[in-house]
Each structure stands twice: as structure tokens, then as C-alpha cells.
Amino acid sequence: MYLAEVKAWDIVRKQYRYKLKSYFSVFTSLIVIQLLAILFSFNGTGMGGGTSNSISYEFYYYTSDIILVFMMIWAFITAIIITTRAYRYDDFSFVTNRTISQVSNILFLLSASIFAGITVYLSTHLFQILAFYFKDNYSIIVDSLSFTEFLMGMITSILYIFLFASAGYLFGILVQLHKGFLLIIPTILFGGLILDGIGGNPTLFVNVTNFFGEETSFILFICKVAIVSSILLLASLGISNRMEVRK
Amino acid sequence: MNVVVCHDLTKQYGRSKALQNMNCTIAENKITGLIGRNGAGKTTLLKIIAGYLHHSSGDIQVFSENPFNNLKVSANTVFIDNEMSFSQGLTLKELLETAGSFYPNWNHDLALKLFDYFSFNPKQYHGNLSKGMKSTFNMIVGLAARCPLTIMDEPTSGMDSATRKDFYRALLKEYIAYPRTIILSSHLLDEVEDLLEEVLLIKSGEKCLHLPIDQLKEYAIGVRGKTVGVASWTEKMELISMQEIGANMSYAVIRNDRSIKELEDARQLELEITPVSAEDICSYLTSKTKGGIDHVFSRG
Numbered sequence: 001m002y003l004a005e006v007k008a009w010d011i012v013r014k015q016y017r018y019k020l021k022s023y024f025s026v027f028t029s030l031i032v033i034q035l036l037a038i039l040f041s042f043n044g045t046g047m048g049g050g051t052s053n054s055i056s057y058e059f060y061y062y063t064s065d066i067i068l069v070f071m072m073i074w075a076f077i078t079a080i081i082i083t084t085r086a087y088r089y090d091d092f093s094f095v096t097n098r099t100i101s102q103v104s105n106i107l108f109l110l111s112a113s114i115f116a117g118i119t120v121y122l123s124t125h126l127f128q129i130l131a132f133y134f135k136d137n138y139s140i141i142v143d144s145l146s147f148t149e150f151l152m153g154m155i156t157s158i159l160y161i162f163l164f165a166s167a168g169y170l171f172g173i174l175v176q177l178h179k180g181f182l183l184i185i186p187t188i189l190f191g192g193l194i195l196d197g198i199g200g201n202p203t204l205f206v207n208v209t210n211f212f213g214e215e216t217s218f219i220l221f222i223c224k225v226a227i228v229s230s231i232l233l234l235a236s237l238g239i240s241n242r243m244e245v246r247k
Numbered sequence: 248m249n250v251v252v253c254h255d256l257t258k259q260y261g262r263s264k265a266l267q268n269m270n271c272t273i274a275e276n277k278i279t280g281l282i283g284r285n286g287a288g289k290t291t292l293l294k295i296i297a298g299y300l301h302h303s304s305g306d307i308q309v310f311s312e313n314p315f316n317n318l319k320v321s322a323n324t325v326f327i328d329n330e331m332s333f334s335q336g337l338t339l340k341e342l343l344e345t346a347g348s349f350y351p352n353w354n355h356d357l358a359l360k361l362f363d364y365f366s367f368n369p370k371q372y373h374g375n376l377s378k379g380m381k382s383t384f385n386m387i388v389g390l391a392a393r394c395p396l397t398i399m400d401e402p403t404s405g406m407d408s409a410t411r412k413d414f415y416r417a418l419l420k421e422y423i424a425y426p427r428t429i430i431l432s433s434h435l436l437d438e439v440e441d442l443l444e445e446v447l448l449i450k451s452g453e454k455c456l457h458l459p460i461d462q463l464k465e466y467a468i469g470v471r472g473k474t475v476g477v478a479s480w481t482e483k484m485e486l487i488s489m490q491e492i493g494a495n496m497s498y499a500v501i502r503n504d505r506s507i508k509e510l511e512d513a514r515q516l517e518l519e520i521t522p523v524s525a526e527d528i529c530s531y532l533t534s535k536t537k538g539g540i541d542h543v544f545s546r547g
Contacts, residue, residue: 003310003395004351006322011349018345022334089332092299093388094349095322241316245299 015104037070064124076168083172117158255305281432297326327389328400340369358391378405472518
């Protein structure tokens with residue numbers, strides 16, 4: 001029997017298509033979580049109010065912030081889940097090697113992030129409409145976005161979600177490498193935050209969020225997320241290339 | 248051409264060695280049986296060949312390449328065992344289709360026919376199958392993949408006897424129609440000996456024997472008779488096994504390389520010479536002590 005020669009990219013494509021089909025439950029959980037997030041957003045994501053002699057007023061913001069945060073957590077957890085043993089073994093029942101397995105996972109996470117980013121935008125509209133019908137609002141002001149603004153908003157959501165997915169992926173791979181990381185990483189993370197805040201003047205968390213959040217140039221923001229995600233994912237690739245399957 | 252070449256292959260888990268200085272070659276287009284006791288290192292060896300595990304030292308070549316993390320080896324090898332895991336998100340039918348898209352030589356027609364024959368429900372999921380059904384399904388994947396190197400680790404575990412027979416028949420027919428290198432591991436040599444061309448016997452991580460099956464069947468002879476007679480006749484021979492089988496009666500197993508004169512002597516001592524089946528030879532060769540299980544229960 002002759003030996004078949006296969007092309008790596010061909011197999012990556014096949015693995016990716018296989019993952020889109022077989023990890024379908026990931027998207028079911030996405031919908032459930034978004035419904036939950038809509039429920040939480042229902043009372044407004046921010047409010048304010050005031051009174052003067054004759055009038056009192058309250059205002060509520062209805063934004064997609066909570067939905068986006070939920071999606072970021074969802075991406076983080078999804079990424080961890082697909083690094084677990086059961087999912088890794090599935091790949092090896094068919095043709096693959098470690099790099100291909102990882103690359104197709106990353107492509108899957110990217111597609112899932114894009115999907116999640118788009119649905120964040122869509123579900124924002126859904127809950128704004130719901131709010132319109134179910135709340136006794138006296139006046140509603142809707143920010144209308146230009147097409148570029150809308151596109152920028154969507155891409156930003158996608159990038160934030162992907163950033164969390166990358167972080168989750170590295171975390172998952174580290175835990176697969178050694179169960180000890182399950183303890184070590186949260187300890188370092190939370191310990192660091194606590195130590196940082198002990199002086200009453202926390203800088204660490206603020207700096208990290210400002211690094212992304214305060215960026216005013218859209219291009220620079222894209223670069224930052226791309227670079228940080230790449231570092232996280234390359235680290236996962238490097239680690240997993242040495243891992244054994246099915247002991 | 249040799250498909251698998253191992254040279255001083257060692258695999259260590261922590262301090263214990265699962266494989267020790269294993270040297271073996273597996274030739275192309277042969278059915279080789281990998282036989283050994285529980286924990287002899289059969290599965291470890293197969294997983295190293297399939298590229299799942301990294302060896303600790305020594306050298307292994309599959310299709311003249313290192314199998315670990317190797318795409319070419321993965322594409323040309325199918326590894327079937329009962330821990331095979333398939334996605335929970337796909338039905339059995341979809342799994343077959345997916346497997347078909349991955350393996351270059353996949354025969355979908357055969358897969359579907361076997362699938363029907365063993366009356367699988369196309370809409371079922373792999374996780375919900377019984378143990379025997381899982382093994383049967385994995386076997387279908389292994390046969391239909393038509394990989395140049397097909398590795399089956401205890402493929403029949405959990406199957407009922409009718410299914411086992413069907414499986415062996417299917418394997419043989421497929422092999423004759425499309426010859427390929429097949430490595431079959433099993434504890435039950437009896438069942439597979441008609442199928443095998445070669446036997447690779449391993450004992451505690453080391454190669455014990457690697458022989459064509461015909462030679463293995465004639466490898467040893469059994470001697471039965473009075474303990475005194477057996478003891479005196481086999482005095483200068485290397486025993487493979489020696490057992491007491493009753494009052495003053497013993498049974499010894501020795502290499503089948505005695506001269507006619509020696510056999511004549513045995514007859515005069517009223518010793519009975521019997522052939523030993525391949526399965527028994529393997530279990531005598533791999534037993535830890537020469538006395539067998541009886542030794543544990545003997546008093547004094």
C-alpha cells in the first residue's frame with residue numbers, strides 16, 4: 001500500500017471544519033448566556049437621577065456592556081474547555097499532529113469570537129426593543145451610530161472576546177501540562193491584585209485595563225490586542241508541542 | 248521494507264520502566280501479533296509507534312521517520328483501541344463521514360456496509376454505545392481507513408463471540424484484498440493465531456520472542472511423567488516451565504530441539520511427549536516464576 005502524502009494546511013482546514021461541527025454545543029451555551037445577560041441588563045447598565053424644586057428625574061443607560069462582559073467570560077471558559085483531555089483526544093482519533101490541532105483550535109476560537117461579537121451587537125438591539133416595550137419609559141434617547149462607528153464597535157467587541165479566549169487557552173494548556181497551575185495561576189493573579197491594593201493605591205489592574213481601555217487610536221488598539229493574543233497563543237503552541245496524548 | 252524499526256527503545260513513567268531496550272522490526276504487509284501479559288508494555292509500545300507518546304531513550308522509526316508529532320505518520324496510521332474518543336457532538340454516521348474526509352484511502356462503501364451489518368443506528372452518539380458496540384464501531388473505522396499501518400490494541404474487548412468471529416473474518420478479508428501492515432495486540436493468542444503471520448512476544452517491557460507463528464507452534468514440547476523420570480531426563484536441559492500435576496507426576500516444558508536419541512530415552516523412562524500450543528508457550532515464557540500459580544498455594 002502506498003504512503004499518502006498530506007498537506008498540513010489541508011488537514012488544518014479539515015480539523016477546523018470538524019471542530020465547527022462537533023463543538024456546536026459551544027454556540028448553544030453562547031445563546032443561553034446571552035439571554036441571561038439580557039435579563040441582567042434589563043434594569044439598565046447604569047443609572048443616575050436628580051431632583052430640583054419642582055422636578056425629579058431618573059435616567060437609565062441601556063448598553064451592551066454586561067452582554068460583552070458575559071461573552072468575554074464565556075470565551076475564556078470555552079477556550080479552557082477545548083483544551084481539556086476529552087477534546088484533545090478527539091482530534092487524535094483522526095489525522096493530526098499537535099501544531100495542527102492547536103492551529104485549528106485557535107481558528108475555531110477566532111470564529112467563535114467573531115460570532116459572539118456580532119451577536120453582542122444584535123442582542124443589544126433585542127434588549128433595547130424589549131426595554132422599550134416593557135418599561136414605562138417617558139422618553140427614550142437612542143444614540144445613532146454611523147456605519148464606521150458601528151463597525152469599530154463590533155470589531156472592538158470581537159477583539160476583547162478573542163483576547164479573553166487567548167488567555168483562557170493558555171490557562172487551559174498550562175493546566176493540562178500540570179494540574180498544579182490550577183492553583184498557582186489564580187494564586188499569583190489574585191495574590192498580585194491583593195498585594196497591589198494593600199497600599200490603598202492599586203496600579204496593576206488599573207494599568208492593565210488602561211493599556212487596552214484608554215487607547216484612543218483604533219489601529220493601535222487592534223495592534224495591542226493582536227500582539228498580546230499572539231504572545232498568549234504562541235506560548236500555548238510552544239507548550240503543547242511537547243505534550244503526550246493519551247497516556 | 249520495514250515499517251517499524253525500534254532500537255534500544257525505552258519508555259519511563261516516573262521511575263518505572265514500561266519498555267526497556269526494546270529492539271524489533273516489523274516488516275511491511277504482515278499481520279503481527281503483539282502478545283504479552285498484563286502490564287508487559289504492549290499498549291505503551293503501540294502508542295509510541297502511533298506517535299501518541301514520546302519515548303525516553305533509544306530510537307524508533309515508523310515509515311523511516313520519528314512518529315512523535317509527525318503528520319505523515321498520523322495520516323498513514325490508524326490506532327484503534329477501546330479508549331478511542333470521538334466527539335459527542337456528532338452522530339455515528341457523521342463520524343464516519345468525518346473519518347472519510349481525513350483518511351486518504353478511506354473506503355466509505357465498506358464502512359457503510361459494516362455499519363449496516365452490525366446494525367448500528369446512524370443517529371446514535373458514540374458515547375451512548377455499549378462497550379462491545381464501541382469496539383465494533385472503532386473496528387469499522389480501523390478497517391475502512393485502509394491505512395498502510397493499522398494498529399489495533401485489544402480490538403475485541405467487550406465484543407461477543409459472534410462479533411469477534413465476524414471481526415477476524417472481516418480483518419482477514421480486508422487484508423487479503425488490500426494488504427497492509429497490521430499490528431494486533433491481544434492476550435488471547437488462541438483466538439488470533441490463525442490470523443497472524445508473526446508473533447512478537449514481550450515480557451516486562453522487553454522483547455521475549457519474535458517468530459513466525461509456525462515456528463512458534465513448534466517452539467517447545469511438553470514432557471509428562473513420574474517426577475523422578477522427568478527430573479532426571481531434563482536434568483541438563485533448560486526448562487521453560489516445570490509443574491507438579493498430581494501425586495509424583497510432573498509436567499515440564501522444554502525447547503523443541505532434542506535429538507532422536509534423547510526422545511528415545513524419554514520413551515524408555517515412560518515419559519509422554521506432547522506438543523504445546525502457541526498460547527501455552529507464550530504463557531510459560533512470560534510467567535514470572537517457573538512454578539506457575541500453583542507455587543503460591545503450595546505449602547511447605
